[in-house]
Amino acid sequence: MKRIGFLSFGHYGTGRGSQTNSAADSLLQAIDLAVAAEEIGIDGAFFRVHHFARQQASPFPLMAAIAARTSRIEIGTGVIDMRYENPLYMAEQAAATDLISGGRLQLGVSRGSPEPAANGAADFGYFPDDGESTADMARRHTARFRQAISGTGVAEPGEHAYMGGERLLRIEPQSPGLSRRIWWGAGSRATAVWAAQQGMNLMSSTLLTEDTGVPFDQLQAEQIQLFRDEWAAQGHDFTPRVSVSRSVIPVVDDVDRMYFGLRSQAENKDQVGMIDGLLSRFGKSYMGDPEDIARDLAADAAVQAADTLMLTVPNQLGVDYNAKMLGNIAKYIAPAIGWTPNAG
Structure with missing residues (x-):
């Protein structure tokens, strides 16, 4: 079954045309958009996490609020640094957010991407151990987090502990099943293989920190196949999920043409550039006539290989515009990739 969700970066600011002038605007509109997306039949509402920037930074209050206003749509991150x-x-x-949602949380995590702060993790109080890189530290934090949500004891009991025969105290609350809904944001083929070894679902974005000269969708499809092959070799006891993200903007009216008409020709192709000192390939945007987008997405090797497609949304254009855009995608484009609306 193919699923689609929206992915919001949660930008806010007073730029020209912005409907999210403040953090409050961005957060409250994110809740309203999730409600609207559920009504359309969209399967997921996902949020990017950035620190020291005018974007969403603390996802759990937001996701809990969405959980309280919805009943079916998945709620997640893409990704937590x-x-x-x-x-x-x-x-x-x-665990608390997952319990409020009734088990709808899908958490994407990773080592993160470049941030505005010179050493933001240290400003938050986190430092690599001797011999560790910050990427190693992120993986260590992830392993500890996954241990805690699995129900394993993590703390020595003190004199006031109330417990049975357990030696170590576990984190409370616990939410059964959450441990199978953790996704690793992989930016390379090797990292995707590592995620499979760890037993985490795969979340692949619109860029890979490598370039072999083949089109982006083919490189990403290769990454997905390597992940699935390694998953099978590891013998994990559940079927993993794989997501890819795409920028999909159907241009159907004068408002769409005003915002995106001139951009559609320039951005509908792969780009190659440098990120973190690595030669990287960026996926193209899909903008323009819905029939053309539907045809091109149906031919996108990675979209076809994944079970979940995340649609990045221009959140600063407001709830009404983004709900209209998601509705047009659901009606005119998504059926071409094998998706049907989820009416709950």
Whole structure:
């Protein structure tokens, strides 16, 4: 079954045309958009996490609020930068949010991407151990977080502990099943293989920090196949999920043409550039006539290989515009990739 969800970066600011002038605007509109997306039949509402920027930074209050206003739509992140996280506190927040949602949380985590702060994780109080890189620290935090949400004891009991025969105290609350709904944001083929070894679902974005000269969708499809092959070799006891993200903007009226008409020709192709000092390939945007987008997405090797497609949304254009855009995608484009609306 193919699923689609929206992915919001949660930008806010007073730029020209912005409907999200403040953090409050961005957060409250994110809740309203999730409600509207559920009514359309969209399967997921996902949020990017960035620190020291005018974007969404603390996802759990937002996701809990969405959970209280919806009944079916999945709620998740894409992704949480684990360099910045206290693993045990995050485990408490994640379990509580998942319980409020009735088991709808899908958490994407990773080592993160470049941030505005020179050393933001250190400003948050987190430092690599001797011999560790910040990427190693992110993986260590992730392992500790996953240990905590699995129900394993993580703390020595004190004199006031109330417990049975357990030697170690576990994090409370616990939310059964959450441990199978953790996704690793992989930016390379090797990292995707590592995620499979760890037993995490795969979340692949619109860029890979490598370039072999083949089109982006083919490189990403290769990454997905390597992940699935390694998953099978590891013998994990559940079927993993794989997501890819795409920028999909159907241009159907004068408002769409005003915002995106001139951009559609320039951005409908792969780009190659440098990120973190690595030659990287960026996926193209899909903008223009819905029939053309539907045809091109149906031919996108990675979209076809994944079970979940995340649609990045221009959140600063407001709830009404983004709900209209998602509705047009659901009606004119998504059926071409094998998706049907989820009416709950």
